[in-house]
Amino acid sequence: xxxxxxxxxxxxxxxxxxxxxxxxxxxxxxxxxxxxxxxxxxxxxxxxxxxxxxxxxxxxxxxxxxxxxxxxxxxxx
Amino acid sequence: xxxxxxxxxxxxxxxxxxxxxxxxxxxxxxxxxxxxxxxxxxxxxxxxxxxxxxxxxxxxxxxxxxxxxxxxxxxxxxxxxxxxxxxxxxxxxxxxxxxxxxxxxxxxxxxxxxxxxxxxxxxxxxxxxxxxxxxxxxxxxxxxxxxxxxxxxxxxxxxxxxxxxxxxxxxxxxxxxxxxxxxxxxxxxxxxxxxxxxxxxxxxxxxxxxxxxxxxxxxxxxxxxxxxxxxxxxxxxxxxxxxxxxxxxxxxxxxxxxxxxxxxxxxxxxxxxxxxxxxxxxxxxxxxxxxxxxxxxxxxxxxxxxxxxxxxxxxxxxxxxxxxxxxxxxxxxxxxxxxxxxxxxxxxxxxxxxxxxxxxxxxxxxxxxxxxxxxxxxxxxxxxxxxxxxxxxxxxxxxxxxxxxxxxxxxxxxxxxxxxxxxxxxxxxxxxxxxxxxxxxxxxxxxxxxxxxxxxxxxxxxxxxxxxxxxxxxxxxxxxxxxxxxxxxxxxxxxxxxxxxxxxxxxxxxxxxxxxxxxxxxxxxxxxxxxxxxxxxxxxxxxxxxxxxxxxxxxxxxxxxxxxxxxxxxxxxxxxxxxxxxxxxxxxxxxxxxxxxxxxxxxxxxxxxxxxxxxxxxxxxxxxxxxxxxxxxxxxxxxxxxxxxxxxxxxxxxxxxxxxxxxxxxxx
Numbered sequence: 001x002x003x004x005x006x007x008x009x010x011x012x013x014x015x016x017x018x019x020x021x022x023x024x025x026x027x028x029x030x031x032x033x034x035x036x037x038x039x040x041x042x043x044x045x046x047x048x049x050x051x052x053x054x055x056x057x058x059x060x061x062x063x064x065x066x067x068x069x070x071x072x073x074x075x076x077x
Numbered sequence: 078x079x080x081x082x083x084x085x086x087x088x089x090x091x092x093x094x095x096x097x098x099x100x101x102x103x104x105x106x107x108x109x110x111x112x113x114x115x116x117x118x119x120x121x122x123x124x125x126x127x128x129x130x131x132x133x134x135x136x137x138x139x140x141x142x143x144x145x146x147x148x149x150x151x152x153x154x155x156x157x158x159x160x161x162x163x164x165x166x167x168x169x170x171x172x173x174x175x176x177x178x179x180x181x182x183x184x185x186x187x188x189x190x191x192x193x194x195x196x197x198x199x200x201x202x203x204x205x206x207x208x209x210x211x212x213x214x215x216x217x218x219x220x221x222x223x224x225x226x227x228x229x230x231x232x233x234x235x236x237x238x239x240x241x242x243x244x245x246x247x248x249x250x251x252x253x254x255x256x257x258x259x260x261x262x263x264x265x266x267x268x269x270x271x272x273x274x275x276x277x278x279x280x281x282x283x284x285x286x287x288x289x290x291x292x293x294x295x296x297x298x299x300x301x302x303x304x305x306x307x308x309x310x311x312x313x314x315x316x317x318x319x320x321x322x323x324x325x326x327x328x329x330x331x332x333x334x335x336x337x338x339x340x341x342x343x344x345x346x347x348x349x350x351x352x353x354x355x356x357x358x359x360x361x362x363x364x365x366x367x368x369x370x371x372x373x374x375x376x377x378x379x380x381x382x383x384x385x386x387x388x389x390x391x392x393x394x395x396x397x398x399x400x401x402x403x404x405x406x407x408x409x410x411x412x413x414x415x416x417x418x419x420x421x422x423x424x425x426x427x428x429x430x431x432x433x434x435x436x437x438x439x440x441x442x443x444x445x446x447x448x449x450x451x452x453x454x455x456x457x458x459x460x461x462x463x464x465x466x467x468x469x470x471x472x473x474x475x476x477x478x479x480x481x482x483x484x485x486x487x488x489x490x491x492x493x494x495x496x497x498x499x500x501x502x503x504x505x506x507x508x509x510x511x512x513x514x515x516x517x518x519x520x521x522x523x524x525x526x527x528x529x530x531x532x533x534x535x536x537x538x539x540x541x542x543x544x545x546x547x548x549x550x551x552x553x554x555x556x557x558x559x560x561x562x563x564x565x566x567x568x569x570x571x572x573x574x575x576x577x578x579x580x581x582x583x584x585x586x587x588x589x590x591x592x593x594x595x596x597x598x599x600x601x602x603x604x605x606x607x608x609x610x611x612x613x614x615x616x617x618x619x620x621x622x623x624x625x626x627x628x629x630x631x632x633x634x635x636x637x638x639x640x641x642x643x644x645x646x647x648x649x650x651x652x653x654x655x656x657x658x659x660x661x662x663x664x665x666x667x668x669x670x671x672x673x674x675x676x677x678x679x680x681x682x683x684x685x686x687x688x689x690x691x692x693x694x695x696x697x698x699x700x701x702x703x704x705x706x707x708x709x710x711x712x713x714x715x716x717x718x719x720x721x722x723x724x725x726x727x728x729x730x731x732x733x734x735x736x737x738x739x740x741x742x743x744x745x
Contacts, residue, residue, distance in 0.1 A: 021324075025289075025321070025323075026144070027566055028321065028324055029142070029144070029288075029321075029323050029324060029327065030144060030566075030568065031568070032323070032324045032327035032328060032331075033139055033140040033142065033144075033177065033327050034139060034174070034568065034570075035173065035174055035177070035331055037327065037328040037331045037332075038328060040331070045354065045357070046357065046361050046363075048361075048363050048463065049363075049463065050462055050463025050466060051459055051462045051463065051472070051567055053357070053361065053459065053571060057171075057173040057174055058170075058171055058173060058174075059171050059174055059570055059571075060353070060357070060570065060571040060573075061568065061569070061570050061571065062455070062458075062459040062462070062472075062567065062568070062569045062570075062571055063566075063567060063568050063569075064462060064466065064472075064564075064566055064567030064568070065466075066564060066566060066567075067566050067567065067568060
């Protein structure tokens with residue numbers, strides 16, 4: 001059973017594959033250029049009630065909560 | 078052979094690009110601004126085998142779209158200035174992300190050399206890169222370097238010269254975007270093939286049109302028949318939509334990168350938990366992250382003040398000695414008395430009074446540079462983002478504000494890293510409320526005269542808290558009423574921790590503390606002479622009737638609201654040039670009449686309440702003339718500059734009146 005949830009809902013250590021980004025035009029493009037592409041793996045390294053840190057393409061990226069809510073992932077078991 | 082070779086240095090932020098720049102140019106650097114822009118432009122000279130290379134450090138970017146000013150500058154430079162060679166600084170330990178910019182650069186020019194930097198870090202992480210293969214795939218020379226140890230510099234320079242002079246032939250790889258996108262590219266290329274694109278490469282121009290790049294669309298509109306061309310392009314774009322084209326192209330580039338990386342990269346061992354993750358586990362901790370941050374910043378201040386105190390005494394002693402020596406020798410040379418006074422009381426006392434703060438500011442920025450180069454500051458922005466977000470500000474704003482504690486000017490300049498204009502304006506406008514090193518110095522000096530022991534600590538603390546409260550208040554008010562906008566998106570790479578080099582620490586410290594020295598040598602020098610003149614003329618007049626005193630008396634009625642007499646008003650007016658001058662001015666004003674050391678003179682002339690009110694007012698109103706100049710340069714608008722000056726003046730007046738009158742009511 002697959003489930004698509006926003007990146008902001010993942011706990012630390014969980015990882016998933018990006019399935020869609022629901023941002024405005026500018027944000028979506030900016031994320032795509034940073035490597036947040038469809039089917040790319042992301043792992044949550046640090047989750048707080050504010051921003052989170054993810055591991056993406058071998059680098060650590062901090063993103064605000066608002067941004068993390070717009071990135072939908074398919075959680076890997 | 079061309080006499081001077083122009084080199085553009087580009088790269089992602091945090092990939093040791095500035096280390097590479099420093100390694101190539103040393104201290105032969107010139108810092109200015111990009112014409113018409115508020116982004117810093119750095120240039121340096123490097124000599125190699127009889128050639129002179131002019132190296133232009135482009136702003137660090139992840140991409141070459143028209144998303145931010147930094148990206149626009151980088152790409153305009155490559156397109157219009159036609160550098161003889163572009164050096165792309167690529168972080169060997171993070172090929173995937175870095176190659177994105179590389180691929181975009183190869184679309185733009187074929188004169189490219191890749192500096193595969195931080196090769197040692199990659200090795201330590203168990204990554205092995207097939208350099209020859211990478212060079213073959215990309216079609217341009219790739220040179221492994223370790224900039225902070227200056228390894229590989231000669232090879233890099235040889236490759237740069239080779240490409241610039243055409244001795245090394247390059248053949249940049251052409252990206253295949255796949256049948257769908259390539260088909261569209263071909264169709265648009267047909268439309269544009271006979272059009273003069275003002276030096277832009279055709280294929281690049283077409284790809285940017287497909288990516289809906291705002292700048293390229295503007296250029297197209299200005300072309301002959303531009304509107305018609307755009308319509309045709311749009312018709313082609315819309316013929317097949319299944320995704321947003323710009324996102325699809327970005328995805329495609331990464332797809333190509335994935336393939337390249339797979340071909341050239343060998344991982345020797347699975348990545349263990351890295352040292353960076355271990356440190357992050359502690360410093361970005363949900364609960365302990367904030368206390369750790371506060372602890373670190375408290376130590377910054379503790380170390381700064383304690384280490385700089387003896388140095389400041391030494392500076393103070395030096396300028397005192399210099400003044401006496403100059404005075405004595407000028408008198409013995411029969412120099413006119415007014416001229417001796419101008420040099421000794423005006424120039425040396427004025428500039429010296431400001432330069433005394435240099436050790437404090439230099440040490441503060443040295444520690445700041447260390448934490449920044451090491452990698453902690455990005456984490457600090459992360460930890461503070463939640464709090465900053467609540468005020469409607471970006472996490473990075475916190476770093477700019479923090480820098481302001483050293484000197485407001487570098488703090489204001491640091492707001493350049495904020496992408497959105499409104500965020501940046503708010504950050505610039507609230508920056509002056511942060512008490513800079515100079516104001517903190519005035520505070521410690523006056524507090525020590527009027528308050529003792531725990532009360533003194535409490536008074537200092539109350540002033541700091543007041544300034545923070547005002548920063549928060551103004552941040553909220555500006556966001557709500559003056560510059561409303563969405564909460565900014567926080568996206569920030571956390572670079573791996575790495576040991577800073579002494580060289581880069583020195584260069585970074587000098588960049589910021591140097592601003593302060595320059596200010597002492599220019600504005601402060603002139604103003605010191607002005608102050609001296611105002612307080613010495615009309616010549617022979619009693620001090621109470623000099624121009625300075627007349628000015629102070631003019632503003633005295635306003636001062637009365639806060640319990641200030643004309644002398645305090647003079648100090649505040651002169652403090653507009655630089656806050657450090659307030660103490661020096663008070664020294665002159667009270668010294669003239671009572672001929673005693675300043676501390677006891679003030680202690681008898683002022684009540685503690687007046688001292689406290691004075692501290693509050695000097696904390697809030699316009700930081701200094703130099704910061705106003707920077708305010709103008711960075712906002713590029715007189716309106717916002719005037720706003721910044723006016724609101725701090727009004728705020729200072731209101732705070733002063735409230736503090737004084739509440740204090741009176743409470744019986745102080």
